[in-house]
Amino acid sequence: MTDTSMTPETTSGATSALVTDKGRTTIADSVVAKIAGIATREIAGVHDMGSGAARTMGALRDRLPGSTRTNMSRGVAVEVGERQAAVDVDIICEYGVRIVDVADAVRRNITDRVQNMTGLEITEVNIAVDDVFTGEDKPEPPPERVQ
Numbered sequence: 001m002t003d004t005s006m007t008p009e010t011t012s013g014a015t016s017a018l019v020t021d022k023g024r025t026t027i028a029d030s031v032v033a034k035i036a037g038i039a040t041r042e043i044a045g046v047h048d049m050g051s052g053a054a055r056t057m058g059a060l061r062d063r064l065p066g067s068t069r070t071n072m073s074r075g076v077a078v079e080v081g082e083r084q085a086a087v088d089v090d091i092i093c094e095y096g097v098r099i100v101d102v103a104d105a106v107r108r109n110i111t112d113r114v115q116n117m118t119g120l121e122i123t124e125v126n127i128a129v130d131d132v133f134t135g136e137d138k139p140e141p142p143p144e145r146v147q
Contacts, residue, residue, distance in 0.1 A: 017119045019082060027118050029080050033073035036087045036125075039113040041072070043105045045097035047133035049075030051090050085120045092131040103127045 018025045040046055075090040087110055093099050107125040114122055 024082075025119075026082075027080060027120065029078050030073065032078045032080050032085050032087070032114055032118060032120065033076040035114050035117055036078065036089060036110045037072040037074065037076045039109040040076070040089055040091060040106050043102060043109055045094050045102040046091050046106065047094045048092040049090060050092075051075070051128075051130050080120065083121060084123050085114060085118075086124045086126075087114070087122065088126045088128070090128045090130050092133050093129055095132050095134045099129055103129065 018027070037049060040049060077088040079086045089106065089110070091102075091106065093102055106127055110125050111122045114120060
C-alpha cells in the first residue's frame with residue numbers, strides 16, 4: 001500500500017508538501033516566473049508581455065544570432081517564500097477585448113498553474129496593462145546592414 005499523504009493532490013493549505021519532516025523543497029523565483037509567464041500567454045486577449053523597455057530589449061535579444069527562444073518570464077516579477085508566492089505581470093492586451101475579463105482570466109490561470117505545479121500558495125497576482133495592441137503597432141524592421 002502506498003502512502004499518498006504528501007502528494008500534491010492531497011496536500012491541504014494547512015500543511016505544505018514543500019516542507020516536510022523528511023526535508024525541504026525550494027523552488028527558484030525563475031521557475032515560478034516562467035510558469036506564470038506561460039500561464040499568462042495562454043489567455044486569449046493577451047498580445048504580449050513586458051513594459052516598453054522590456055519588450056524592446058526582448059525584441060533585440062530575439063534577433064541575435066543563435067537566439068531561438070522567447071523569454072517566457074519577460075514581464076513577470078515574483079517573490080517566492082517557503083510556502084507562498086506573489087506575482088506581478090505586465091501585459092499588452094489586444095484591442096477590443098474587455099481588459100477586466102482578460103486580467104481576471106490571467107489571475108485565475110496563474111494562480112491555478114503555479115499552485116498546481118509547485119504547491120506554493122499564491123497570495124496575490126498584480127496585473128499592469130501597459131498598452132493595447134491595435135495591429136498598427138508593428139515594429140519597423142531593422143535597417144539592412146548591407147545594401
